[in-house]
Amino acid sequence: MSIRKSARPVLLRQPLAAAISSMLLALCSMEASATDTESTTKTRASFDTRTLQARGIDPKVAEYFSEAPRFREGTHTVTLILNGAKLGLVDATFDENGQLCFDRALLEKAKLRETALVNPSSASDTANASGCYDFAATYPTTKVTLNPAQDEVALLVPTEAFQPGGYDLANAATGGAAGLLNYDLLGQSTRTSGQSSRYLYASTEVGANAGDWIMRSRQVYTSNDDRSRFEHVYAYAQRTFTSHKAIFQAGQINITSPLFTGAPISGVQIIPEGALAAQGSGPVVEGVAQSDARVDVRQAGALIYSTRVPAGPFALNDIPLLNGRTDLEVTVVEGDGAERKFIVPMASLNASSLPRTGYSLAAGKVRNISGIESTQPVVATAAGSWVVSKSTVASGGVMGGRGYQALGLGVDSKVATSTIVSARNTLSNASKDNARGVQTSFAINANLTGSLSAGASATFQTKGYRDLLDTTYGDFGAFGSSRYKSQFTGTLGWSHPTWGGLNLSYSSVQTFNGTTTGRFVGSWGKTFRHASVSASLETELGSSGQHTTRHNGNAFYVNVNIPLGSRNLRTYVNQRDDRLRTGATLSEKVNDTMNYRVAAEGGDGGTDLTGNVALTPRYTQINLGAGHYGSGSTSFFGQFRGGVALHDGGVTASPYPIQDTFGVLSVGDLSGVKVTTPYGPVWTDPWGKAVIPQLPAYKSSRVEVITKTLPRNVDIKNGFKTIEAGRGSVIDVQFDIVKTRRVLVTAIDDQGHPLAKGSSVMGPDNTFVTTVVDDGQLFLANAMNSEGLKVFLPDGKQCALNVTLPEKADEHAYYENAIASRRIL
Known part of the structure; x- marks a missing residue:
């Protein structure tokens, strides 16, 4: 065999084809010829046909393999790459020459425009399922690269070939049915100076998905020594109607409105489906804990989130808000039982992007979830947001019920490429109290440069202003004077490759009784070659009349992180008020299912020793810890989190809470196979199944088997899947395996x-x-x-x-x- 320039053997996946091609290559001589129209080299092989016939091989097979690598005629499952981005698997059709057919399925997957048919069977421009469009002729700069050895097709197309913006809902998978149970259990026992205290937090969510309907019920139970409380947070049914791009909810829900406070009601609601709109990053609650502490977050009087954080700065994400208009009350309970509280104004969290457009309607009876005696009037509200110009969205709405009416107006505008200004104005009339008032808020968020960003918000309300929940309390005067008169927030972020990153935030609240409280948080951080350094400052200010003084709540924190392979050593200095503490923490991620942390801290008040171990034994999350504080306080805690799905294939546990759109995967009957999902890694149970706890609605997501966790005698046809799920669907994902004996x-x-x-x-x-x-x-x-x-x-x-x-x-x-x-x- 003689080979000339640019000749390459054909790589085939099928064993028989590979064997034949090997024999052919052993018998062929390669001849290279340059075309007149292109400065490329084509490779063509010639074969000894008599020898092939003697070996029992049809010479026609040799003719097929004489050209460059190509797909066989027919339909093949391939990975589609569009302008450098992998879109996942698609069934692609190839003609007798191995050329790609631009059929409707391919164009829909790539979201490309339809063109004229190659050989239309009639005068109609509409192709049937097997028709090929003359895409390359319409867009001649299109480049198609076929890679049969890797089952890949790469397309490079001009931007004008893409379909107009918007998601094609027809691509989303729908249907499926399953039940679920999510649980979050936290128990803590503290003993101080001979007295013991016990705290228990239990949150459960039960529900089911069926026919794209979502049904959920959430309950929270808390017990603190001899005081206990059970709160039924919500129970509702929900479905997305894709033709209207709207969500329908019924049951115990919370009003979702761009203008009004989200009161809890028992009723019905229609809101825009926001999965297709650009959204902000969601609320983030930041603070500094002096020790290993518990953080409780309340909204509208209800406990919506409780977790533990280590000593130092913390940032809480993914908080399950009841609504987007009511402020958050955050309580930090330190290891020794000391408590600190602060308010996070919701205005500071809602100015990161233009709101989604659409209309929302709600009607129902107000529910009491705060535990305070109140009335429960019937209320109805309607609001809408619509595009005024390319950079401006306007909002308007009304709310009314027995003894209460409100009118709201709002505007959000991009005044520059990266600057958003928002304004809200709400007028209220509470006939029961004979009170009328106004609430006005402003917010601005701006990325001033590539390294500098800033934001500010201000909210004012008159003494006569009432939101809906204010009118439900029997004696408004008992707490009316403690309501805020004004709120201010400001944030500033700056980053530099040499000097690190700096973040500053300030918030201030003034009440009608003349009290003013302020909170300032600043942080700086920089990563060096062998360590990273950060510092945080938290200051709380209080006032009485016109004289402003500092009070308890000031903290300064310096932290040095030193990575030691899989371990991490952290040393820090922490000062709160006049109390100076120093400490060190050693943490390690042992493997995918275990990590631990031990810490020692000393200074004013004695020595603290704490430690915890976090386990993910495949089907749940467990966090266990203990602490000794000073000379007379000890604490133990345990937390269990996870979910369970009940589906037609059985019962499958998940180490993570199961969300509104999820799936169940199977890898044959293999146990312990690791699979990556959009929410995190999961492992198959003894029956080969695992839960995909969350799938983003109406967006592509990837689920992939970690093949090194498969038994050595197992082959998998395709180790990853690309999924596009409709909201409320339950996706069944099966990875086909072949057990072999090599x-x-x-x-x-x-x-x-x-x-x-x-x-x-x-x-x-x-x-x-x-x-x-x-x-x-x-x-x-x-x-x-x-x-x-x-x-x-x-x-x-x-x-x-x-x-x-x-x-x-x-x-x-x-x-x-x-x-x-x-x-x-």
Whole structure:
């Protein structure tokens, strides 16, 4: 064989094709010829047809393999790459020349425009499912790169070929049914100066998805020593109607409105489906804990979130808000029982992007979830947001009920490429109190440069202003004077490659009784070659009349992190008020299912020793810890979180809470296989199943099997899936596996002589299997189909092989060793 420039062998995946191509390449000579129209080199192979016929190979096969690598005619599942981005799997069709057919399925997957048909069967421009569009002729700069060896098709298309903006809801998977249970249990026991205290927090969510309907019920139980409380937070049913791009809710819900406070009601609601709109990053609650502490977040009087944080700065994400208009009350309970509270104004969290457009309607009876005695009037509200110009969204709405009416107006505008200004104005009339008032808020968020960002918000309300919940309390005057009169927030962020990053935030609240409280938080951080350094400052200010003084709540924190491989050493200095503390923490991520942390802290008040271990034993999350504070306080805690899905294939546990759109995957019947999902890694249970706890609605997401966790005797056809799920659907994802027995066989006769090198091994249907190499050895890619093997010897004789295998395959070995006897036919 002689090879000229740019000649490359054809790589094929099918064993038979690979065998044939190997034989052909062994017999061919390559000839290169340059075309007149392109400065590229085509490769073409010529074969000795008589030799091929003698080997039993049709010369037509040689003609097919004489050209460059290409797909066989028909439909193949390939990975589609569009302008450099992987879009996942698609069934692509190829003609008799191996050329790609731009059919409707391909254009829809890539979200490309339809063009004229290549060979229309009628005058109609509408293609049937198998018709090919003349896409390359319409957009001549299109480049198609075929890679049959990797089952990939790469397209490079001009931007004008894309469909107009917007998501094609027809691509989203729908349907499916399953039940679920989410749980979050936190228990803590503290003993101080001979007295003990116990705290228990239990949050459960039960529900089901069926026919794209979402049904959920959430309950929270808290117990603090002899005081306990059970709160039924909500129970509702929800469905997205894609034709209207709207969500319908019914039950115990919270009013979602761009203008009014989100009161809890028992009723119905229609709101825009926001999965397609650009959204902000969600609320983030920041603070500094002096010790290992518990953080409780309340909204509208209800406890909506409770977690533990280590000493130092903290930032809480993914808080399950009841609504987007009511401020958050945050309580930090330190390890020694000391409490601190602060308010996070909601105006400071809602100015990160233009709001989504659409209309919202709600009607129902107000629910009491705060535990304070109140009335429960019937209320109705309607609001809408619509585009005024390319950079401006206006909002308007009304709310009314017995003894209460409100009118709201708002505007959000991009005054510059990266600057958003928002304004809200709400007028209220509470006839029961004969009170009328106004609430006005402003917010601005700006990315001033690539490294500098800033934001500010201000909210004012008159003494006569009431929101809906204010009118439900029996004695408004008992707490009316403690309501805020004004709120101010400001943030500033700056980053520099040499000096690090700096973030500053300030908030201030003034009440009608003349009290003013302020809170300032600043942080700086920089990563060096062998360590990272950060510092945080938290200051709380209080006032009485016109004299402003500092009070308890000031903290300064300096932290140095030193990575030590899988371990991390953290040292810090912490000062709160006049109390100076220093400490060190050692943490390590042992593996995917375990990490731990131990800490020691000393200074004013004695020495604290704490430690915890976090476990993810595949099907739940466990966090256990203990602490000793000073000379007379000890604390123990335990937390369990996770979910359980009930589906038609059985019951499957999840280490993470299950969200409104989820799936169930299976990897055959294999246990302990690790699979990455959009929410985090999961592991298959003893029946080969695992829960995909969250799938983003109406967006593509990737689920991938970590193949190194598969048994060695298992092959998987395709280790990843691209999923597009409709809201409320339950997706069934199956990874097809093939259990094989790879065996290195040594074939000998009765006298111990090995088979001749180069002998061909054929299957019972005379298909090529493999070739004998040195010492009579041959490799069977799947010895489970080893019955009826025949060997064609160089002298023209044939013999039958009898391979003897152990009854059970070795799952931990890539291949086994076996002896085969032969019998002359």
